[in-house]
Amino acid sequence: MVDKIFEKSIKKQFEFDEDVASVFDDMLNRSVPYYKQTQELTIKFALNYLNKNDVVYDLGCSTASTLIELGKHSKYDLKLIGIDNSSAMLARASKKCKAFGIDIELRNDDLLNTSYENAKLIISNYTLQFIRPLQREKLIQKIYNSLDKDGIFIFSEKVISSNKTLNKQCIDIYYDFKKQQGYSEYEISQKREALENVLIPYTEEENKKMILDAGFSHCETIFKWVNFATFIAIK
Template sequence: MKKKDNLFKDGNFNDLPFSFNEEVTEVFEDMIDRSVPGYESSLRLIKDLSEHYFQSDTNCYDLGCSLGASSLSLLEGIGKRKGQVIAIDNSSAMISESKIRFSNFIKTGKIKFLEQDINNAQINTASIIVINFVLQFLETEKREILLTKIFQGMKEGGILILSEKIHFDNNLRNQKIYRMYDRFKLKNGYSEMEISAKRDSLEGVLVTDLEFFHVQRLNRIGFKNIRKVMSNLNFITLVAER
């Protein structure tokens, strides 16, 4: 049973910026399910794409893995083929909990969890790299550096699966979609107060880019066949090939 996310029920009373600490780790699955439209579909997509694009004897990376939901999709997609999932997160609470949950897979060598800043990650011989709702948390000037490192560590024919929250350049469209997004969260049981307190705590922590900007940056780095494979309100998933 997922533990219910009530973290902002009384507002952001200590006025601290959002962080992936122990309290968030405890309720994370419920939080992401109720806050990210299409999250479950993104996990299915990762499984389906890795079934198709995984190359035997290569690595898969799950950058910003949290509790390993995308890692599990990668493991399911790879199946019995030879290869390893390398799951990285800089939250010690997330990595400790993941190591418990995945202890059987860890023993087989199919996956390893690293507590590390993904900006410092070594990426090599990768056929699938997942960065599912994570790039948005990096300092903006570090995003292209990381994506370039990802590109360089990928095998020819490998893919990057990138999911992100975005904003729109048209103000009216932005307001409309963000209002619909608030309604999505209201329907999922969050109160107006919780929505606004979480928004305040994420200010400056989660910084979105335009979809166009994402595509342009991937192009600039050298990725090809960049396509949007999913879009739900202000959330998108892009796939880009090396």
């Protein structure tokens, strides 16, 4: 379905409810620059590290697109686990998994409360930014502790610039991108208002510091477009 959620006046904060779940794949492709390309990049990097029966988590898996693509491209059988706290998202994820014939364990749970077994890979696509800063640092520590000694964490985030002028320019360029995808200025302003105090982005440097402070040996930016970035962290 085509994303038309913000054509009408929104009177609540953004949430991943049934309305959003029903158009989420279209929303991602039209709202996140180079989403498909960064997803492909995530999978290509991931395949360098994965072996038979390795455990992979996707935190905030939404409709499970990334895990499905990983399952399709891996030459090994993997234990794929998607976690999300939106039942609407997971219902759609379940249907997609069956349609593609990919075996994925889907958990409806809070990322901080659920237990993780030792994993080779943990993925988080535009999820951390929705977690409050203090809780975000706790989650990163939990991710680090849950990874095997040679495990990796691949995550994508919306980022901000510490330079106010550059940050404003980045936002303007991003809004131009959204207009090119068919969103009106009204839709853009409605979504911006709905996301206020819900989506809290860090700078690129803050993201890397948070990762290194948790104990990771290295954190590299492997893709960046204006105010969107993808990172790989090595334990």
